[in-house]
Structure formats: C-alpha cells, structure tokens
Amino acid sequence: MELTVYLAGQIHDDWRREIKSKADEKQLPLTFVGPQENHARSDDIGENILGEQPGQVARDDAASSINNFRTRVLLNKADAVIAYFGESYKQWNTAMDAGAAVQAGRPLILIRPESLVHPLKELSNQADVTVETIDQAVEVLSYIYE
Amino acid sequence: MELTVYLAGQIHDDWRREIKSKADEKQLPLTFVGPQENHARSDDIGENILGEQPGQVARDDAASSINNFRTRVLLNKADAVIAYFGESYKQWNTAMDAGAAVQAGRPLILIRPESLVHPLKELSNQADVTVETIDQAVEVLSYIYE
Amino acid sequence: MELTVYLAGQIHDDWRREIKSKADEKQLPLTFVGPQENHARSDDIGENILGEQPGQVARDDAASSINNFRTRVLLNKADAVIAYFGESYKQWNTAMDAGAAVQAGRPLILIRPESLVHPLKELSNQADVTVETIDQAVEVLSYIYE
Amino acid sequence: MELTVYLAGQIHDDWRREIKSKADEKQLPLTFVGPQENHARSDDIGENILGEQPGQVARDDAASSINNFRTRVLLNKADAVIAYFGESYKQWNTAMDAGAAVQAGRPLILIRPESLVHPLKELSNQADVTVETIDQAVEVLSYIYE
Amino acid sequence: MELTVYLAGQIHDDWRREIKSKADEKQLPLTFVGPQENHARSDDIGENILGEQPGQVARDDAASSINNFRTRVLLNKADAVIAYFGESYKQWNTAMDAGAAVQAGRPLILIRPESLVHPLKELSNQADVTVETIDQAVEVLSYIYE
Amino acid sequence: MELTVYLAGQIHDDWRREIKSKADEKQLPLTFVGPQENHARSDDIGENILGEQPGQVARDDAASSINNFRTRVLLNKADAVIAYFGESYKQWNTAMDAGAAVQAGRPLILIRPESLVHPLKELSNQADVTVETIDQAVEVLSYIYE
C-alpha cells in the first residue's frame, strides 16, 4: 500500500532529505511531498512569476499565494502529515499546517525537541503521535507496514 | 443576527478585553469566546483537576488536553475567528487554531503588527482579512451589520 | 419556522428593499441578509478601515477581503439563497456566490429576465428554481409556509 | 505525482490548447479537463441527444443539463482549477465554476487581464493565486513539481 | 429539547394530521414539516407562480422545481425523517427522500404495511426503525423524551 | 480518464447489458457496477449465506442487509450514477438509490419513458440529466470524453 506523506516545517536545513533517505533505507513505499525548500526561491516566487510588486507587502503576498496553492494541492493528496519543529525560526507555517491537517482528518506526527515540550503542549496533544527525532518518526511510518 | 467570535491568541495581556469593550461601545450583538486567559490556571489546570502528574511532560499533557477540549467545544460554536499575533511569545497555538479555523470553513481575521508581515505572509494570505490593530478588527466585525 | 435568506446580486439599485417589503406584506418570518449595498462604501471599505493602500490593485484587494469576509459569515447562516441577475453590470460576484451556494448545499432561487435565458442556462439549470421577477421569488419563499 | 486540472472559462478561442502545449513543453504530469469546447456542439447537445425541444428555453435547459453533468463529473476528479477571464463574453459559467471550486476545497488559479482587476476583485481575493497570463498560470502549476 | 421532523410520503390523505394530533396529545415538543399537501396546488404551483408553461413536461418541471426547493429547505432543518408508505400510489418521491435522508445522516423512521415487507426490504434495512402504524411511529418519537 | 458508473434499477431484464455493450462499441473507458442482477440470488442471498431464517421478514431483512452492503461499497466508488425506470415494478430501490446519489454529490442520469414524466417529475428535476432511452444515456456518458 503506497502512501503519501506531507512534510511540514522550516526550509532552512535538509531535515526532509534525512527522512527520505531513512525511509528509502527501509524500502518503505512512501512518497514525500512538501513546500518549496529553496528559501530564496520560496520568497521570490511571487515576483519570479508575476513580476515586480509595489512594495514588500505585495511582494510577500504574491509569494505566499503561490506557496499556499502548492501546499493545498499537496496536502489534499497526503495520507499523513509530519510537522517538524526545531529551536530556531518562528515556524508559524508549521503550526498552521499542523492545525489544518488535524482539522482535515489527516493523521499527524509531531517531531519536536524536549526543550519545546511546554510551548508545544497543545499542538502535541492534538497530534496523533509526538516524537523527538527523525529516526523515531520514520519508525512510526515503518510500523504501518509491519 | 447574533454571532459568536472565537478569539485565538496569547493570554499574557488583556487584548481580548479591549475587543469586547470596543464591540460593546458599538453595541454589536456579538458573543466572544476564547481560551482560559489566566495563564497560571491554564498551565495548572491538568493537575488542578487530575491531581499531581509524574513529571513535567505528563503535567503539560494533562493541562493541554483540557485546554484543547475547551477550544474545540468553543471553536465549533464560532461563526468567525480572530487570530491575534504580537511581537512576543511563540504563539504556536494561535497559528494552529488559525489553520484549523480556515480548514473548518470559519471566516478568519488576522491581527498582526507591520513588523510581522514577512513571517506571517502565508497565514495572512490564508486569512479572510488581515489588519494591524484591534480597532480595525472591530470595524470589520461591525461592517457585517451595516 | 424562521429562515434566513442571502440576497446575492448587484448593489446598484434597491431590488433587495422590494423583496423585503413584499415578504413583510406577506408576514413571512424571514431574515434577509446580503452584501454591503452602499456601492461607494463597498469599494472604499478597505481604505476606510486599513488606511490608504499602495495603488488600485491593493486598494481593491483590501476592500474585497472585507466584503468576502462579510459574505462568508452571512452565507454560512443562510437557509436559502436568491441570486438576482439583470441586464446591466458584469455580475460576476453574483455568479460566484451562486456557484458557492449550490456547492454548499444551500437551496438557490435564480431571478433573471427572459433576455438572459441563453447566457445563464447552465446557472439556471443548477439553481433549484428559476423565476423572472421579484414577485415570483417571494411567492416561492412564501410557498414554504403554506 | 500526477494531477488533474479543470480549465474553466469561455470556449470561443483556443486558450486551453495553449495551456496544454506549454505544460507539455515543461513535461508536467498533468491531465487537463474542461467543458465541451466546440461552441455549436455545446449549444446543440441537448437536441442532439434528446431530439427537438419545444422552444428555446427547453432547448437551452436540455443542453445545459448535459454540460453541467459533464462539468460536475470532471470537477469532482480535479486536484486544481484554473478560471480564465477575458474582456469579452459574459463568462458567468466561469464565475459560477470558480465559486463552486472554492467552496469544494479545490485550489484555484484565476487568470484575468489587468483591465478586469476591479470587477473581479472579490473573485480574485477568493482564488488561491491570481495571474494575468497563461504563461504565469503554467509556471504556478510547474512550481508544484520543483 | 425541541426537534423538527420531516414527514415524507404521499399527499392524498391526511396521515400527517394524524401524526401531529397524536404527538400533540402526548405534548411532545416536536415541529412537523413536509411537502405541500394540497395535491392540486402541488401540481399547479409551477404555473401558479411562473405562468403558463409550453406543454406538460415544462409544466411538471416548473412545479417540481418549486416542490423540491421547499423540500430541501425543510429537510435541511429536520432532526429526523418519517417516510410513510401505503399500498397505493407510486411513492417514488417518498423513496427518494428516504434515500436522501439516510445519506445526509438524518435518522429515519419507515412506516409501511405488512404487505410491503418484501418490496421495501432494502429501504427498511437502511431505515433506523421500521414500524407498521402511525401510532408506533409516534411512540418511537415519544421514546426520545422518556 | 477512467470512470466508474453505478447502474441503479430493476433487475428483471438485461438493460445493464445493453448499456455496457453500447459503451463498449464506443470504446468508452467506463467500468459499470450495480446490484446483483440474478433475482433469485438477490432474494435468497440472506439464507444462502446465513442459513434459514425464522420467517419471511427475517429472511428479507437478511437478504437486504447483504444487498445494501454491496450497493454502499460500489456506490462509494462511483463517479456517476444512472437510475433506470420502466413501467413495471415498484422500483423503490431505484428511487432510494437516486436520492442517495444526489445527496452524496454523485452526478445522476435518469432514464424514464415519457409515460412516467408526471410521477417522476421531482426525481427528474433533481437528476442532472433526464433521458428516455439507453442510447441517450450512453451518448451523455460519451459526451464527457469529447
């Protein structure tokens, strides 16, 4: 049974590559999708496609509309969602996507370090599973196929 | 036509009182609901009701389960949601509630300072209306009744 | 049994007043809701609340976000929708609201003049009832209570 | 990941061919669907299948019932919708389909010329992305696969 | 707790009056709704409101569009549905409404005589409760309040 | 694009074979599903699987539970539904399935002879398309692929 997993979270390091590579090692029949991971491309995509915008607010709105379009198309196709939180960055998109996933009935795995137990307690409680590491998240996905 | 509005956001200052008082001045037939605003009570509610828990993780999970129960009951009754972001605090609950509100088809007003335009650009783009002040949010609610 | 009816359509003349007055004459327990009918206010609402915007596109987007917020809140409360088309104006909002109403399972009455039979044939076919006059639409609403 | 895109809009010129050809150039794994593009066939389909109808209203209703059936089957299969507006024609079907797509949770790209910014402002605000050209719309679709 | 019950079934005799009167005797806080019970009015309603139609098919379609509009508005408000079958009449509307009620998650009571056990076996199996008499149906409604 | 079509209707003659054969001739990529067409098997299936039942009512209920299970599984997979009415038989299952299909958002084609225009007028008005012959229904399906 092939499943699609949406990877919500910051795009500043290559945590998604790590998940994919570990799932590949286990030969899990999973397709991973997620947001644009090239940060500059993600910020510039509005002006890249629509041309120069009148000011920063318009520039950000243009980019976010295209990023959100991508996210909605892919989230609709996902059988499960992983939301990954680290100690850096605001990560409001991650929390917003996690809230949307829960509301849409998509099973959700939360990855967060022990240091974030308290500020993420409500989100953790809404997630189906909370883990601390990428390895643990991959083991949870792998458990579906045991 | 009476409407119910859920006020998502941090509970460290009394921004909700300001919204309610300004809506009262305009005599809008609105009922405002939201999370527990007493921060200590919100953090302690798990142990207050269930007794001492074995460690901080269990304590946080107990509190969050009761806070989430309250939020879900009230969000289900809401005709619209306001999500309020400031420059302090992590505010992941606010983002999570905003994502859930959009997914559940609840019209959403985002209040955020100009300084947060960029990090909140995707959330702003998903909201129905984005404003910068509480006064503006109340004017948007008031506009429903014109 | 009290019902709420959303009145979708242009805001250039006072057709809504005519519906309301005829429903009042029949003493139907109906609440009518709809968009802002003051055209200038509807176009200006973005800048009225949010202040001057950088150019016409931003100005229109600000206004439309607040108009859409109002429409979504009220459409969610409606038990039925009337979409009114005349021979003037583009009326794309009316068609968009009609499509949304059908998709959301809200029973829909279409009012359109005979001259628009052909261009509105698909919309008419999706509506629950198509009539040509306001009097006929009020009679359809009245029939619910016979 | 293969996706299906519904192309809503007028059927008087061959804009759909342009989208398809540009998506082919980029080798995007997209299937495009849409309404009957042969205008005469679209208008005649009722009588073509059901035989002569008693008058123009019945003839139009017969055609539209079959056109709507086709649209509903295909819209149900679509992962995203493009609504294309130009300066000619009434395009009420396009607006109706766009409203239905938004309500049904289908991500929506709006293509419209700058001249239509004002009359399409509410529809643009409801769309996930608004662009001005077919090239831009194809770039948005292509961005899903980056 | 006040509840609304939609009464689906033929409109040739006054079985609805019997249900209402028996529920009144038991002082149940129920509101009963249903289709137009004046058969001539139900058949004529299209032409009564829209004027003479070009032939019997158009006349029937006009009437049914208004009857269906009424049914959909009222079925949306119903907390439960009673479908009543007797030995006369085709009663296809009753079966259609029953199928719609089950699909929409409205609890359904089927009333049918013993003679119709076999032809109504699939519909009976889909209903929540099947009874043979109006008295029994009223007792089932009354049981909600014990 | 492959589509699945559920064929609701009586099982006393081989109208389904005719539809399938005509769709095959046109090489339409359609999968047709429907109820058990062997009438004796359909009536006996309860006792065939569960053993002798205590009386006719229990026997019918056992059969119908298995027939309904099959119908629900297959209707869930269908992209469109055809409901076929003829002049014989009670056909309440057909009407119930048609009502369920409309409520579940499945596009519906009704086939009925001219003699049934009046008694099926509400069902016809709820269907997406109404035709009189199997040939016409196949042409409507074929039109999706033009």
Next chain:
Amino acid sequence: MELTVYLAGQIHDDWRREIKSKADEKQLPLTFVGPQENHARSDDIGENILGEQPGQVARDDAASSINNFRTRVLLNKADAVIAYFGESYKQWNTAMDAGAAVQAGRPLILIRPESLVHPLKELSNQADVTVETIDQAVEVLSYIYE
C-alpha cells in the same frame, strides 16, 4: 452559552444523576441527554412498540433499532460527549458511541477507573480528556465557562 452533553455509558446505576446534580450545583448552563436509563424498558422497547417478535434475535434487533434511533437523534444535537466506563458490564455500546463521537468531531471526555488504564489505552488516547471520576469530568465541563 448553553451546551448539550451526551452521556454514553452503562445504564445499571445512576451515575448520570450524579453528573447532573453536580453540574446543577455549579449552575452550569448544560443540558444532559443520553440513552434510556430504565434497563427493562430499554430491552423491552422493541416489543413494547412493535408487539411480540419471533424469537430473541428479532426481539433484540427491534429494541436496538429504537435505542439507536434515539441515540443518533441526541448525539447529533450534542456539543460534547462523556463516555463512562466502570469495571462491570461489557460496555460495548459505550465504546461504539465514543468511536462515533470522535469520528463525528464531537469533543469527548472519557471517565474510567485506574484499573482500566491498559485495556482502554487506545480509546483514552483518542478522547480529548481522560479523567477518573465524575467530579473531575464536571470540573472539565465547568472549565469551559471560566
């Protein structure tokens, strides 16, 4: 804000009265609903209304159809659900109702003694809040109104 709470659980002792009385003491604006609590009436209701049935299976099926009808009507009206488990009885209805409540998006409080932690661990994990006593459940309900 008035809320309705469905009380799922065994009907062998008067735990519901205890909840109601404690909520009354706190003057909470709650309406409690639930199954028939008179055990004999609950078992006999099928034959009480429908007359003698042919054997125990039919007798049980008749009773359960009427009990389920009542449960579905009331669960549809509930803003929250409490599922109460004790150490006696099979309590499969309680578990079934809890599963249905979670799936239907009704916030759920589970009450269960410490001795049942292990066998109820999956159900507890799906519930919004798990407590051990009736007092604690009432405190959770009361917390909504703080």
Next chain:
Amino acid sequence: MELTVYLAGQIHDDWRREIKSKADEKQLPLTFVGPQENHARSDDIGENILGEQPGQVARDDAASSINNFRTRVLLNKADAVIAYFGESYKQWNTAMDAGAAVQAGRPLILIRPESLVHPLKELSNQADVTVETIDQAVEVLSYIYE
C-alpha cells in the same frame, strides 16, 4: 475492482489469517489491512520507538498513540470494515473502531457468535451486515464481485 478491507478485532489469535486465506482461495481482489497483530509488539511499540516512559500510564499512552496513528491511516484507505467479536477479551477497541467506521460511512460487517447477540444488539443493528462466522463474512465480500 480492487477493494481494501480493514479487519478490526482482537489480536490474540490468527482469525485474520483465516479471512485472508479464504479470500485468496476465492481469488478476490482484496487487500486486507489491520492493527499490529503481534501483541507484545503492540504493547511495547511506544517504548520501542520513544524509549522508556515514566510509568505504566505513560507507557500505555505512548503505545496507543502509535497504534491509533496506524489505525487511522489504514481506516482512511478502507472501502469496508470487518469487526470481529469473540467470547474472550474486552474488545473495546473493536467496538470503538466499529463506531468510527459507521460514522465515517464505511460499510461494516460484524462477525459475532450467537452467544453475544444480546450484548452486541445495538452494534449489530448499526452494522450493515451481521454474520456468525468468518466463512460467512468472506461470502459477503465475495458477493460484491458476483
């Protein structure tokens, strides 16, 4: 037509193997999914993945979160559900999954021995089909393909 069937029930003996083997014999194009059947693994999975937990309650909650995640992912993919009850074990998960399946619109087959007719009467009444043996359940699945 390939279908996926979720097998809910206890994991103490190999009843699932029996279903799979009998479906294989009949060459039915079915994929069976279900919970982790290794009981120790199911109980230990929380600590296996997340490491030692502080006490039995936390240990159980960790395991159940991962078991529930698996169940939700697989139940979302299922076209039908079989719930199997025997005379041993508490089987509350089975009842909870059955309630969820019914609420989610998944057709449900209940397998239960005659000795459990009375305590499972409400669950049986909600199931689409109730049988007593695995052979009968497989025959019901096979009937879909006749």
